[in-house]
Amino acid sequence: MSIRGKACIAGVYEHPTRKAPDKSVAQLHAEVALGALKDAGLTKDDVDGYFCAGDAPGVGATSMIEYMNLKVRHLDSTDTGGSSYLVHVSHAAQAIALGKCDVALVTLAGRPRSEGMATGTTPRMRDPNQPDFQWEFPYSLTNVAGYGMCAMRHMHEFGTTSEQLAWIKVAASHHAQHNPNAMLPEVVTVEEVVSSPILADPLHRLDCCVISDGGGAVIVTRPEIARSLGRPLVKVIGAGEAEKHTAGGDVDLTYSGAVWSGPAAFAEAGVTPADIKYASIYDSFTITVLMQIEDLGFCEKGQGGRFVADGNLISGVGKLPFNTDGGGLCNNHPANRGGMTKIIEAVRQLRGEAHPAVQVKNCDLALAQGTGLQLGARHGSATLILERE
Amino acid sequence: MMQAADRKIAAPIVNVETEPFWKAAAEGRFLIKRCTDCGKPHWYPRAVCPFCMSAATVWEEASGRGTIYSYSVARRAPEPYAVAYVTLEEGPTMLTNVVDCDLDALAFGQAVVVTFKPSDGGYPVPMFRPA
Ligand SMILES: [Zn+2]
Numbered sequence: 238m239s240i241r242g243k244a245c246i247a248g249v250y251e252h253p254t255r256k257a258p259d260k261s262v263a264q265l266h267a268e269v270a271l272g273a274l275k276d277a278g279l280t281k282d283d284v285d286g287y288f289c290a291g292d293a294p295g296v297g298a299t300s301m302i303e304y305m306n307l308k309v310r311h312l313d314s315t316d317t318g319g320s321s322y323l324v325h326v327s328h329a330a331q332a333i334a335l336g337k338c339d340v341a342l343v344t345l346a347g348r349p350r351s352e353g354m355a356t357g358t359t360p361r362m363r364d365p366n367q368p369d370f371q372w373e374f375p376y377s378l379t380n381v382a383g384y385g386m387c388a389m390r391h392m393h394e395f396g397t398t399s400e401q402l403a404w405i406k407v408a409a410s411h412h413a414q415h416n417p418n419a420m421l422p423e424v425v426t427v428e429e430v431v432s433s434p435i436l437a438d439p440l441h442r443l444d445c446c447v448i449s450d451g452g453g454a455v456i457v458t459r460p461e462i463a464r465s466l467g468r469p470l471v472k473v474i475g476a477g478e479a480e481k482h483t484a485g486g487d488v489d490l491t492y493s494g495a496v497w498s499g500p501a502a503f504a505e506a507g508v509t510p511a512d513i514k515y516a517s518i519y520d521s522f523t524i525t526v527l528m529q530i531e532d533l534g535f536c537e538k539g540q541g542g543r544f545v546a547d548g549n550l551i552s553g554v555g556k557l558p559f560n561t562d563g564g565g566l567c568n569n570h571p572a573n574r575g576g577m578t579k580i581i582e583a584v585r586q587l588r589g590e591a592h593p594a595v596q597v598k599n600c601d602l603a604l605a606q607g608t609g610l611q612l613g614a615r616h617g618s619a620t621l622i623l624e625r626e
Numbered sequence: 627m628m629q630a631a632d633r634k635i636a637a638p639i640v641n642v643e644t645e646p647f648w649k650a651a652a653e654g655r656f657l658i659k660r661c662t663d664c665g666k667p668h669w670y671p672r673a674v675c676p677f678c679m680s681a682a683t684v685w686e687e688a689s690g691r692g693t694i695y696s697y698s699v700a701r702r703a704p705e706p707y708a709v710a711y712v713t714l715e716e717g718p719t720m721l722t723n724v725v726d727c728d729l730d731a732l733a734f735g736q737a738v739v740v741t742f743k744p745s746d747g748g749y750p751v752p753m754f755r756p757a
Contacts, residue, residue, distance in 0.1 A: 358702065360636075371639040372670040375751045376723050377700070382709040385698030393696070393734045437698045437709070485676035486669035486718025488711050490696055614721070 239505055244330035245463035246471045246623065248277025248456030249581045251562075253418050255569060257450040258351040262294050263304045265346035265452045270305060273454035278466045279340060286311040286338030288329055290321035292347045292452075292572040301344065311338035317480070317617025318609025319519065319574035321345075322455070324619045326580060327476035329457040339459055346452025347572025356448050356573045357381040358436060369483075369615065381445060381522070383613030385437035388524035390490040392439060394539065397527070399439050401542035403430035405523040406443050406566050408550035413563025415592040420447040421567040444523040446565035446575065453577040455584070469588040475506025475622035482615035493525075493608055494618025495532035502620035503534070508602060510534040513622075515586040515597045516557055517579035517605040520564040521612075526550075529606050530557070533620065552595040561586065561595035576607035580621065587625040601625045628729040633705035637748025643673050646685055648749035656740045656752050657685045658716060669718035690740035691715045692754065699729045712738055712754050726755040 250272030257265060266289070274280060287309045293301045297314035311332045315324050322345055329341035349356055357380045363370045391397045407427055413419040430443040463470055477498035503509060510533060518526045527541040535557055536544040549555035562568045562582040565575040583603040585591045591600075602624050609617040640648050650657045660667040661675035662682045668675065675683050697710035708724040710732070724732060725743060738754035745751050 358700075365639045366641070368643075368672070369670060371641075371644065373721055375636050375638050375745060376709060376721055376753075377633075377636070377703070377707065378709055378721060379700060382698040382700050386696040386709065386711060389698055390696040390734075435701050437700045437702075439698075483669075483719075483721075486667070486714075486720065488695060488713075488719035490711070 240327065240330040240334055240476060241474045241505055242460065242472050243334035244457050244473045245460050246326065246455055246473065246580070246584050247458045247463040247466055247468060248273040248279065249584045250276050251453045251569065251578060251581050252346070252451040252571065254451045255418065255420050255449040256350050257348050262347055263301065265348065266293060266301050266344045267305050269346055269452045269454035270342055270344050273342065273456050277456040277468065279456060281305065281307065283340045284342045285309055286329060286332055286341035288313045288325035288341060288343040290314060290345065291316040292345055292574055309338070317619065319521065319576045320607030320609035320617045320619040321574065322576040322580060323605055323607040323621050324478050324617070326455065326457055326473060326621055327478060327619065330473045330476065333457065333459055339462060341457040342454065343457065344452065344454045345572055345574055345577040348450035349573050350448050350450045354448060354573070357445055373614065379437065380611065381440055382437040383611045384522040384524055385440045386613045387490045387528065388439050391524065391528065394491055395542065397542035399431045400427050401546045402444060402523040402527060403427040404546045404548070405520070405526045405550060406430045408548060409520065409560050409564045409566040411551045412561045412595050413567035415594040416563045416568055419563040419568040420449055440522055440524065446521050446570040447567065448573070449569050449571055451569055451571035453571065453581050455577070455580055470626040471584050471587045472624045472626060473621065474624045475502040477501030477620045479618045480615065481618065490613060492538065493528045493532050493612060494616055495529045495606060495608065495620065498618040498620040499533040502622050506622040508622060512602055513604045514600045515561070515583065515603040516559050517583045518559050519575050519579060519606055519608045520560055520566045521575060521608070523566070525608055525612055526559070528612070529608060533604070533606060552597055558597050561591050574609070576609065576619070579605040579607055583623055587623055628706055630707060630725050630727050630729050631705040633707055635743055635745040635751050637745045638751060640749065644671060647671055651742060651750050651752055654742055656688050656690045658688045658714065658718065659683045660686050667716045667718055669720040689715045691757065692738055694724065694732060694734060694736045694738060695719050696734070697724060697732050708732060710754070723753045724755065725753045
């Protein structure tokens with residue numbers, strides 16, 4: 238049994254805000270829900286499945302279901318950090334294939350920017366019962382230092398350079414210049430990236446994603462319903478999910494959970510990395526992109542630095558156009574969780590609705606990849622493969 | 627050269643499962659957990675073995691010696707510091723800080739030894755310094 242072709246993404250919406258001091262988190266969730274429903278041509282009363290993660294206020298999905306006054310027969314609040322929403326699309330496709338719901342709504346929203354969160358550079362307080370937390374908190378493991386240790390080890394083992402990592406930001410900035418909502422719309426150079434201050438070795442300020450308010454939503458539904466709505470048909474044809482962690486002390490920072498979620502998704506879809514026309518790759522930091530590109534099989538392990546250099550990720554220039562909205566690195570990383578916007582831009586590409594300057598020609602097969610939580614410790618990985626009919 | 631300065635260290639969060647570790651730390655002893663069923667040591671310490679799920683895990687005093695697997699210097703922190711993974715002589719790799727060192731002279735494979743640093747109102751925390 239497979240989800241291949243059993244469900245379609247019929248609606249997507251990215252909130253245009255990047256700073257929302259005048260809106261509540263619940264309000265942002267409802268605004269993106271409405272946006273995705275309108276995009277699909279559906280209404281709130283069509284929704285019978287709801288999916289959200291830890292950014293949704295309240296316990297699981299309960300409070301947001303009440304706030305939006307939904308009546309659902311299926312719900313799921315799986316939380317794998319920023320990769321949650323790719324998992325939700327996969328789980329929604331499974332539920333739809335089994336007849337457990339027909340129209341699934343997935344929402345993400347938050348306002349870390351308005352709340353003044355130092356997302357990357359300050360350790361976050363967590364549940365004291367979280368068993369790993371007490372072994373990290375006294376050591377001030379920040380996001381940027383954790384990802385930094387991955388990049389340091391990658392450089393040590395494979396000779397990857399800061400300039401190669403910088404190319405990832407450069408490519409994202411080339412795309413962001415065409416996005417009127419992007420937080421960082423200026424094109425940057427390799428020189429500008431590597432001369433920005435180092436936050437934690439070897440990652441510079443410009444190796445990091447933005448901190449933004451906002452959110453996004455997607456609607457997943459049965460192909461028969463999607464076909465009736467008159468939008469280009471975007472089918473979910475493969476999905477994989479995985480968790481990677483410190484394995485009782487058997488630590489290897491050179492790969493991500495995408496080594497497992499990627500092959501699972503490709504196998505289900507019956508396609509290979511060479512078939513992918515466009516890829517949304519989770520970009521909390523430049524190193525996140527590089528490791529996932531290797532682990533998904535777009536190049537050999539250790540060759541990611543060479544692969545991303547010289548504009549190879551720039552649409553219309555390179556072999557693997559990525560994050561054509563500017564990604565988390567330049568456009569938007571709402572609620573510190575970049576998975577939703579990865580799905581949304583992949584759908585735009587498949588529909589032919591990306592900005593004309595970055596639209597990939599004949600884009601009929603796309604991949605969206607998420608990595609949530611801490612690459613340098615425990616993280617979720619989720620891969621989706623989407624096809625336009 | 628950038629010398630690591632002493633910084634305020636958050637007090638460890640202690641629970642019934644891990645209290646012996648921290649009490650030993652207060653005496654300057656660095657413990658790890660080993661499973662008496664499969665024989666393997668692990669990190670972070672658990673009551674239940676992460677390799678075979680046996681509950682027959684015991685505390686043992688580790689050598690306190692290890693080597694740096696990876697590291698990252700937080701350079702924009704008020705007092706710059708090094709986060710690192712150190713592979714212990716006994717096998718497991720643990721997250722820690724490397725202290726009492728030139729932050730610009732750290733290296734992969736560098737030998738380090740455990741040292742205990744006072745925390746902010748709690749048990750001392752095992753960290754590592756160049757051997
Ligand atoms: Zn065991």
